[in-house]
Amino acid sequence: MRFERREHRSTLLVIATPILAVIAALAIAGLLIAAAGAPVFEAYWKILTSAFGSRLSATETLTRASPLILTGLAAAVAFRARLWNIGGEGQFYLGAIAAAAASAHLFAGLPSLLQIPLLFVVGAFAGMVLLLIPLWLRLRFSVDEVVTTLLLNFVALLFVSMLIDGVLKDPAAFGWPQSEAVDAAARLPKMLARSRLHIGLGIAVVIAFLIYFVQTRTVFGVQSRAAGLNPSGAVFAGVPLGRTLVIVAMISGGLAGLAGTIEVLGVKGYVTTDLSPGYGYSGIVVAMLANLNPLGVVLAALFTATMFVGADGMSRSMGIPTYIADVTVALSLLSMLVAVFFTQYRIRR
Amino acid sequence: MTDIVLDIRNVSKRFGDNLANDDISLSLGKGEIAALLGENGAGKTTLMSILFGHYVPDTGSVSVMGQTLPPGKPRAAIRAGVGMVHQHFSLAPNLTVLENVMTGTESLWSFGSNVSAGRKKLIEISQRFGLKVDPDARLGDLSVGEQQRVEILKALYNDARILVLDEPTAVLTKLEAETLFSTLKDMARQGLSLIFISHKLDEVMATADRIVVLRGGRQVAERKVGDTSKAELAELMVGRKVTRPVREASTPGEVVLEAAGITVRSGGVDRLKAIDFRLRAGEVLGIIGVSGNGQAVLAQLLSGTIGRSAGDLVLFGKGGGDLTVADAVSSGIGRIPEDRNRDGAIGEMAIWENAVLERLPEFSKGGLVDRKAGIAFATRIIEGFDVRGGSPTSRIRLLSGGNMQKLILGRNLIEHPKILLAAQPARGLDEGAVAAVHERILEARKAGTAVLLISEDLDEVMALADRIQAIVGGRLSPSVNAEDVDAQRLGLMMAGEWEGATDAV
Numbered sequence A: 001m002r003f004e005r006r007e008h009r010s011t012l013l014v015i016a017t018p019i020l021a022v023i024a025a026l027a028i029a030g031l032l033i034a035a036a037g038a039p040v041f042e043a044y045w046k047i048l049t050s051a052f053g054s055r056l057s058a059t060e061t062l063t064r065a066s067p068l069i070l071t072g073l074a075a076a077v078a079f080r081a082r083l084w085n086i087g088g089e090g091q092f093y094l095g096a097i098a099a100a101a102a103s104a105h106l107f108a109g110l111p112s113l114l115q116i117p118l119l120f121v122v123g124a125f126a127g128m129v130l131l132l133i134p135l136w137l138r139l140r141f142s143v144d145e146v147v148t149t150l151l152l153n154f155v156a157l158l159f160v161s162m163l164i165d166g167v168l169k170d171p172a173a174f175g176w177p178q179s180e181a182v183d184a185a186a187r188l189p190k191m192l193a194r195s196r197l198h199i200g201l202g203i204a205v206v207i208a209f210l211i212y213f214v215q216t217r218t219v220f221g222v223q224s225r226a227a228g229l230n231p232s233g234a235v236f237a238g239v240p241l242g243r244t245l246v247i248v249a250m251i252s253g254g255l256a257g258l259a260g261t262i263e264v265l266g267v268k269g270y271v272t273t274d275l276s277p278g279y280g281y282s283g284i285v286v287a288m289l290a291n292l293n294p295l296g297v298v299l300a301a302l303f304t305a306t307m308f309v310g311a312d313g314m315s316r317s318m319g320i321p322t323y324i325a326d327v328t329v330a331l332s333l334l335s336m337l338v339a340v341f342f343t344q345y346r347i348r349r
Numbered sequence B: 001m002t003d004i005v006l007d008i009r010n011v012s013k014r015f016g017d018n019l020a021n022d023d024i025s026l027s028l029g030k031g032e033i034a035a036l037l038g039e040n041g042a043g044k045t046t047l048m049s050i051l052f053g054h055y056v057p058d059t060g061s062v063s064v065m066g067q068t069l070p071p072g073k074p075r076a077a078i079r080a081g082v083g084m085v086h087q088h089f090s091l092a093p094n095l096t097v098l099e100n101v102m103t104g105t106e107s108l109w110s111f112g113s114n115v116s117a118g119r120k121k122l123i124e125i126s127q128r129f130g131l132k133v134d135p136d137a138r139l140g141d142l143s144v145g146e147q148q149r150v151e152i153l154k155a156l157y158n159d160a161r162i163l164v165l166d167e168p169t170a171v172l173t174k175l176e177a178e179t180l181f182s183t184l185k186d187m188a189r190q191g192l193s194l195i196f197i198s199h200k201l202d203e204v205m206a207t208a209d210r211i212v213v214l215r216g217g218r219q220v221a222e223r224k225v226g227d228t229s230k231a232e233l234a235e236l237m238v239g240r241k242v243t244r245p246v247r248e249a250s251t252p253g254e255v256v257l258e259a260a261g262i263t264v265r266s267g268g269v270d271r272l273k274a275i276d277f278r279l280r281a282g283e284v285l286g287i288i289g290v291s292g293n294g295q296a297v298l299a300q301l302l303s304g305t306i307g308r309s310a311g312d313l314v315l316f317g318k319g320g321g322d323l324t325v326a327d328a329v330s331s332g333i334g335r336i337p338e339d340r341n342r343d344g345a346i347g348e349m350a351i352w353e354n355a356v357l358e359r360l361p362e363f364s365k366g367g368l369v370d371r372k373a374g375i376a377f378a379t380r381i382i383e384g385f386d387v388r389g390g391s392p393t394s395r396i397r398l399l400s401g402g403n404m405q406k407l408i409l410g411r412n413l414i415e416h417p418k419i420l421l422a423a424q425p426a427r428g429l430d431e432g433a434v435a436a437v438h439e440r441i442l443e444a445r446k447a448g449t450a451v452l453l454i455s456e457d458l459d460e461v462m463a464l465a466d467r468i469q470a471i472v473g474g475r476l477s478p479s480v481n482a483e484d485v486d487a488q489r490l491g492l493m494m495a496g497e498w499e500g501a502t503d504a505v
Helices: A011-035 A040-052 A055-080 A088-106 A112-141 A145-164 A200-217 A219-229 A231-236 A241-268 A279-289 A294-318 A323-344 B044-051 B074-079 B097-102 B115-128 B144-157 B174-189 B201-207 B230-238 B295-303 B325-330 B340-344 B351-359 B371-384 B401-413 B431-446 B458-464 B487-494
Strands: A002-005 A345-348 B004-015 B018-029 B033-037 B059-064 B082-085 B162-166 B193-198 B210-215 B218-224 B255-266 B269-280 B284-288 B310-315 B333-336 B419-423 B450-455 B467-472
Touching (some): A011 A040, A011 A294, A011 A323, A040 A055, A040 A294, A055 A088, A055 A200, A055 A279, A088 A112, A088 A145, A088 A241, A088 A279, A112 A145, A200 A241, A200 A294, A219 A231, A219 B351, A231 B340, A279 A323, A294 A323, B004 B193, B018 B044, B018 B059, B018 B193, B018 B218, B033 B044, B033 B174, B044 B162, B044 B193, B074 B082, B082 B144, B097 B115, B097 B144, B144 B162, B144 B174, B174 B193, B174 B201, B193 B201, B201 B230, B210 B230, B218 B230, B230 B431, B255 B295, B269 B284, B269 B310, B269 B450, B284 B431, B284 B458, B284 B487, B295 B325, B295 B333, B295 B419, B295 B450, B325 B351, B351 B401, B371 B401, B401 B431, B419 B431, B431 B450, B450 B458, B458 B487, B467 B487
Parallel strands (some): B033 B210, B082 B162, B162 B193, B284 B450, B333 B419
Antiparallel strands (some): B004 B018, B255 B269
16 A cells, blocks of 8 residues: 555545544544443534533633634644744733733723723734744754744743732732733623623634735735745745744734733633643644634634533533543544545555 | 566556556566666656556566566565665665665664674675775765765665666766766676666667667667667657757847856855856856856856855946845846756745746735736746646646746746846756757847856757856856867866966957
């Protein structure tokens, strides 16, 4: 048996691939559910109803999807240009803490309409800075950014931990390490009353369309794609490689920082070290599931959020471990990678 | 013929709609050198992959020394004494020569490695065939020619009796190629049988005993070297008469590009040393030299991808700072890069995107790419330059080398550039495509374009260039008129012998 490169990829194949991958992942997860002693199809049904069965659960799933869309876009944009930003988690936290601090100290009292956009800028900027450092190291000294961005996650998280147990600590929190609450005017308006769902979801979806437009229609989009696919070819065609990567890093880091900002302004109102259940890392999975397509990121983020919320509910009602959600998401990523491979290669005997 | 060592019988192989091999039979005698001649895509490599067990044939069989090989088993082929020297070497650059050669010869389950026996055997083989290498040198430090020697030694170390060489000279300089041919002949005299795959007529005629010509997956002819000629082979290979175009006399116009004392320094070394040249409208200036003497740097300098350290570059009578890619493109310099896959194209992008990538300012408005205009531009190139095998929206990777080169030529020539910089424009192309590329270059010259042709191919330079300069160790010789020199004089120039010469006018 051997693999041969496909000459043409049909649109049908490109669309069917992720769907088949998800079905395959659910089928394998089914074996595990059966092994845990629960009826498989009832469990699938429970996943669906736990994620979308009530108004509460549906809004909860969408609330979870919002930061995933943004961190997914952050990874997708960077990976497209072969900038391996694994530091989404750190950029997320830095964006969150920068926005929280700015709201509590700098912009407190400003009206919502002014304060919220300002905080978005501050949070995105913090994320950008955290990615520009490893990019500078790469461009100047050829340091592999996979390592630097990954390690900076821990630096960022410990830095945030230091701040919320120190200068930014909330005196009214009975000694718990958490930041001061953001200004009331900085809280994001709800999309639906009596739910946690905030306008962050709408913002994330609009940004996804924006990124799609930039990547497919603009000079910068074509150039950054060329830079990612073949750097020396891009240089020959006059693409400014360094500048393109800097802009890509600013977009990617900015999006991850914005994700943190939106999460803190939209959901909790203050920063703790468990603000993110790994949104930065899951963003990488979301981007890969979407095959780096910005519009696909929205769907992949929805799927991932569904699995997390749904499997949570299923495990509670059926008495099987919650890890099934992690396993299913991981399995769908693996089967997606295999499926993407088969859209590019065919099997020959 | 003496005893048959290899017998390929009625082999056919189909890939989708494409019949890559159609009922091909080939036999090889002991001590014989057979050449497999054909254009790119004629089925040469497929046939050899079947012989080596990489592909399973749809019909037909392969037997070595009278024993039929099981299909699809490379190990069986190696054990039967078939050795393959790939065009892209299958060697590890971080290992030493000896380690590379011994890889795969020992059981994974044995603890020790019998290095001293391996070394003895390697040295013995290398002396016997005159393939000199240092067993302890790191492979990555060797030149391409030496690496190829290691690849051959590796096959011989596995006791190969039949050696298959896939386009062995594609990566070699002329001198290295000649050494290789004498080695191959020596091997044949010592009883090895060789098949070498090529689309270069000269080397086939010079080396092989027998030539098998493939075209479109079919075996169209088999000739003894004594009974054929280059002209006949070319016709058999292409399927029609091909003649390379001939340069007509012309009078060049004014000087459009002048280099005065240009030095390029990088990594602490002077890559170009105070070079001078003048390029005039409507002429072809050939820069000839053995690869690695500064051609690549010269091409990069004029393409706008690197800057100079000293000297003046005068473009259309105006000097200035460093030339950027954008300057080059906007001032009408067409650029054909040396390596079309690495520099000339982004394989995974569409043909139209590749056509407009270097001139995006022209094909965009307010930062938005004008896709319609880009596709129209690509369509014009495809029609005007006879690019086959793709539409404007298909990925450029799907084009064959010749068609990709035609597209690159087209995107440069369609707007009638004032200067054309052509670095190795016909490298790796088959005979038909070479003729097409040469014709386009001469057409541009006739239309008044000043062409700077950088090439290692003597025939190419003598056929196209009006004046010739040699590049050796980063220095450029004075120019000579193409009419006044022969191959021997050019050979001396390429060796750095140009004392006392002055510029020809």
